Amino acid sequence: MATTISEAEELVRQTGPKQMLIGGEWVESAEGATFETHDPATGDLLGVIAEGGAEDVNRAVRAARFALEEGPWSKMSASERGRLIHRVGDLIMENAEELATLETLDNGKPKAVALAADVPLSADLFWYMAGWATKLNGGTINPSVPYLPDAEFHSYTLREPVGVVGQIIPWNFPLLMAAWKLGPALATGCTVVLKPAEQTPLSALRLGELIQEAGIPDGVVNIVPGYGETAGAALAAHPDVDKVAFTGSTEIGKLIARTATGNLKRVSLELGGKSPNIIFSDADVDAAIEGAAQGIFFNQGEVCSAGSRLYVQSDQFDRVVEGISEAAKGIKVGHGLEEDTDMGPLVSAEQFERVTGYLNRGAEEGNRAVTGGKAIDGPGFFVEPTVLVDAKPSDTIVREEVFGPVIAAMPFDDIDDLARQANDSHYGLAAGIWTRDISKAHRLASRIKAGTVHVNTYHVFAAELPFGGYKQSGWGREMGEEVLKNYLETKSVIVGL
Ligand code: ADP
Numbered sequence: 001m002a003t004t005i006s007e008a009e010e011l012v013r014q015t016g017p018k019q020m021l022i023g024g025e026w027v028e029s030a031e032g033a034t035f036e037t038h039d040p041a042t043g044d045l046l047g048v049i050a051e052g053g054a055e056d057v058n059r060a061v062r063a064a065r066f067a068l069e070e071g072p073w074s075k076m077s078a079s080e081r082g083r084l085i086h087r088v089g090d091l092i093m094e095n096a097e098e099l100a101t102l103e104t105l106d107n108g109k110p111k112a113v114a115l116a117a118d119v120p121l122s123a124d125l126f127w128y129m130a131g132w133a134t135k136l137n138g139g140t141i142n143p144s145v146p147y148l149p150d151a152e153f154h155s156y157t158l159r160e161p162v163g164v165v166g167q168i169i170p171w172n173f174p175l176l177m178a179a180w181k182l183g184p185a186l187a188t189g190c191t192v193v194l195k196p197a198e199q200t201p202l203s204a205l206r207l208g209e210l211i212q213e214a215g216i217p218d219g220v221v222n223i224v225p226g227y228g229e230t231a232g233a234a235l236a237a238h239p240d241v242d243k244v245a246f247t248g249s250t251e252i253g254k255l256i257a258r259t260a261t262g263n264l265k266r267v268s269l270e271l272g273g274k275s276p277n278i279i280f281s282d283a284d285v286d287a288a289i290e291g292a293a294q295g296i297f298f299n300q301g302e303v304c305s306a307g308s309r310l311y312v313q314s315d316q317f318d319r320v321v322e323g324i325s326e327a328a329k330g331i332k333v334g335h336g337l338e339e340d341t342d343m344g345p346l347v348s349a350e351q352f353e354r355v356t357g358y359l360n361r362g363a364e365e366g367n368r369a370v371t372g373g374k375a376i377d378g379p380g381f382f383v384e385p386t387v388l389v390d391a392k393p394s395d396t397i398v399r400e401e402v403f404g405p406v407i408a409a410m411p412f413d414d415i416d417d418l419a420r421q422a423n424d425s426h427y428g429l430a431a432g433i434w435t436r437d438i439s440k441a442h443r444l445a446s447r448i449k450a451g452t453v454h455v456n457t458y459h460v461f462a463a464e465l466p467f468g469g470y471k472q473s474g475w476g477r478e479m480g481e482e483v484l485k486n487y488l489e490t491k492s493v494i495v496g497l
């Protein structure tokens with residue numbers, strides 16, 4: 001049992017997963033290529049991982065196609081398929097400690113967060129989706145055909161798996177994003193090639209072992225770690241992939257959508273956000289302050305639905321800004337394995353450059369840091385939790401996704417003007433409303449163009465709740481019954497009687 005951070009890192013170097021999973025075998029890359037993954041809090045090496053390239057994607061797609069058409073998967077009863085998926089959830093919980101440690105070391109997030117959120121949410125997603133396997137029913141339909149007035153028909157719909165699915169996921173919730181993607185694909189009977197993010201491959205590879213242990217047949221889930229421009233691009237372009245599901249930046253989402261036109265594969269996208277969190281004077285302001293702080297600082301702010309634009313009714317503005325600044329100052333930043341850590345480092349040098357770049361840009365544009373505003377010295381990609389004021393609607397900090405612990409607070413007076421500002425974004429992923437006036441809350445909830453609107457709460461994720469974006473925040477929904485549409489074709493069968 002590792003007791004120190006360096007011992008935990010050494011244990012992962014010694015025993016962590018390193019190869020890729022293709023057709024039920026753990027293999028090296030076809031070209032023998034490898035890449036490194038590091039602890040973003042220390043910079044230490046965690047593992048040398050097989051690096052997938054185009055040929056590995058080809059091999060994995062062939063394995064997925066074979067498993068779909070020839071293997072036991074499609075012949076299995078839906079009930080049995082559901083039980084295997086349920087077992088994956090059980091195994092995740094049985095290995096919660098190990099998965100949380102891998103997640104913390106590879107991504108940087110506090111282990112308490114991984115244990116409270118990432119791991120149980122992942123298990124629950126598989127449990128929830130397991131139940132859908134037996135409930136993918138079509139319907140019966142009575143068609144009226146104008147040019148066949150006397151004919152009678154018996155018609156019905158069948159819902160069938162879309163086929164071989166390519167799934168490309170990000171680094172902010174590595175295990176949970178794998179679960180969000182794999183759960184519905186398996187429930188619907190698809191087969192998968194999953195590419196984890198190059199920054200955080202470890203937990204998805206460990207999940208691959210658990211999927212095998214659960215008894216999911218060989219080739220149903222293939223996992224090819226590697227870079228986006230190579231492995232990811234090959235998967236998105238592959239002519240024998242029927243559907244691609246992507247979570248990541250809006251920039252790459254657009255690229256994936258264009259790439260997918262080659263064979264018109266189906267596309268679902270869960271992309272960026274710049275979500276407004278709105279506090280009215282009639283709210284429980286203390287609860288709103290706590291919720292708004294959580295809404296931006298949770299998971300280092302590396303959350304696509306982070307509440308990064310804070311709108312506060314004028315007469316409470318100073319109190320709220322002070323409250324969130326106090327909350328920010330109280331956040332203990334450190335290594336995720338240390339017990340008192342509230343916030344870990346950003347995931348990578350690239351992400352560190354991105355966030356500090358936005359902080360510098362904000363300073364240039366006249367945004368004032370009430371607290372935070374800069375990087376923290378030392379090894380690791382740490383930045384200060386930051387509260388900015390004096391931001392105009394046209395400022396970069398109000399328009400672009402930072403994907404870090406940085407919130408811009410702005411006062412408002414008029415609700416129509418507020419609604420306009422809240423919707424003045426290319427994004428439409430999430431929003432928050434804090435008020436005790438229920439009519440106002442519901443009216444505003446319907447006016448906001450976002451896939452999720454929280455009222456008097458923030459960051460509620462559950463397997464049952466659809467999640468996804470309006471506008472440039474994406475196509476389609478993750479989770480809930482909604483996500484099944486991403487993975488099913490509907491067939492009409494018409495019988496002349
Ligand atoms: P970030 O820049 O924050 O890492 P990305 O959208 O670039 O976010 O990455 C999300 C996922 O998309 C990762 O798995 C990454 O490897 C992958 N990716 C990046 N570029 C491409 C690409 N051109 N084609 C396919 N996948 C890509």
Ligand code: MG
Nearest residue numbers: 228249251252
């Ligand atoms: Mg990128």
